[in-house]
Every structure is written in C-alpha cells, then in structure tokens.
Amino acid sequence: MQSYQIDLADADATVALGKQLAALISAPCVVYLIGDLGAGKTTFSRGLIQGFGYEGNVKSPTYTLVEPYELADVSIYHFDLYRLADPQELEFIGIEEYFTQSSICLVEWPDKGQGWLASADIQINIEHKNEQRSAEIVGLTAIGQKIVEQLA
Template sequence: MFDLYKENLVDAEQTVLFGKRLSAACDTAICIYLHGDLGAGKTTLTRGFIQGLGHKGHVKSPTYTLVEPYELETWTVYHFDLYRLGSPEELEFMGIRDYFTDQSHCLVEWPERGEGVLAQADIDLTLRYVGEQRCIELQANTENGQRVLKKL
C-alpha cells in the first residue's frame, strides 16, 4: 500500500507545478481535503491543479462564496473554502452532496468546519512552512487516493 507521500516545495511556482502533477494523477473523481494555516499555499496548489486540467483563466479563493466551480472539458472542479462557514448545516442548505459526483474533483479548504456533512476525503493534503520552504504531505484514505499517490 502507498498511503503517505511527502515532498518539499521551495516556492509558490513549485507549489503550482505540484498541483498540476496532482491533477494529472487523478483519472477518476477525487475528493481532497486541504489543510494548512492561512497563507500556507492551499489556493496556490489548487490553482495548479485546475490549470493542469486545462483552465486558462484566473483561479480565485472562494472565501466569501464558499465554492467556486470550474467547468472544464473533462471534469468539473469545485474549489471549496469553508473558512467563513458558520456551521456544517449551512452545507446542507447549499446542496453539498450534489457537488460530489463521478464527473467532479472536489478540493476543500478548511474541511474541519464541515465535519459530519462532507464526503469522505480520498486524500488529506497538508501544507506547512518549514523555514522558507513548504512541506507537502498527502495521506491516502481510500483506494482511489492510494492510486493517485502511487502515480506521483
């Protein structure tokens, strides 16, 4: 089994490139929880993930909208930022379960704020600073997550 993956990323550019590599490794729908402090690089990594699937426009943080959809040729990517979520029940009102389909990748920042309502993560991804670099750690929680980690 391949359950854990770690790598150091020296700057934001490498974080974007890692996001592109990660999206290339996802050949089935995936749910990734993104963990890390404010400014750790979660949205930067998401930008790379979405660009890696062919998106050419801007990728913004959905801090105030909770979710930002990206309709791409093969996939729909939903980028969630639950930092400002008042309670997990708010996710039920927005129809959260409808986002997690066989044709979508879901990347969720601050998933602990939606605990008990969100779908299970295939991968828990943590970004943290170690000196001037970022350390990225991915933990596979499902067979799908293990397949992705194996491809990295």
C-alpha cells in the first residue's frame, strides 16, 4: 500500500494540497478524511472542491451531513459524519445514491458511518504537528494507488 507524506505549514498549504489532488482525481472516487477536530479536513476539502472550479463558499456540512457541489463535469459530495448518532441515519438520507460512477465523495469521520459507506479509494490522515499539520495520503485501491504514485 503506497502512501505520500507531506508537512503543511498552514491553512493555505492545506488548501493547496486539496487543489493539487483535484488535478489528479476523477470520478468515481471516495476519499476518507481522518483527523481530530480542527486538524484541517474541511480546509483540505475546500481546496479540492475549489480545484474543480467551484467559486462559492465551501462550508462544513456538520449539521446537514452532506453538502452537494454540482459542477459541469462532476458531482462532489462532502460528508461530515461527526454529529451522526446512529449509522442507520445514513439510510434515511439515501446514502447509496451519492456513491455513483460520476461522483467524488469526501467523507469526514467515516468511522461513524461504518457499514453504510462505500469503501475508500484514498484515505487522508491529517494530524497536528506542533504548530503545523502533517498529511499522509494512502492509496487503498488501484484508483487510489495511481493517484498516490502521481503525487510522489
């Protein structure tokens, strides 16, 4: 399993990593975002979504569970499952309808939706490293491995 490690000096560097990944990702792709509160998962997502040409505000879907971004060439769905009380709630929002051949799904706190989510192609682990952040991008499928190879 290949991985790519990078230190992120600040929020701008985290956004830049998201934009860099956007240039390498195409649908279908599922990205799991792992990290503590405030680690930079939503900041990374903002960069990736902007990297696909979205110019509006990218906000955390903490209260809505999912924030859709319908772009010309792709649908991006940004999930934040932090407040999910029971994974079965995902059935009520029709979770399986989001994971399609024409979508990219970014999932924060995927452990809270275990058993209801599509498997990840890429897992991004973001952690605090003193005043900075560190990110590890792991390719979990052939699609993910190809993306990690292009980053390295």
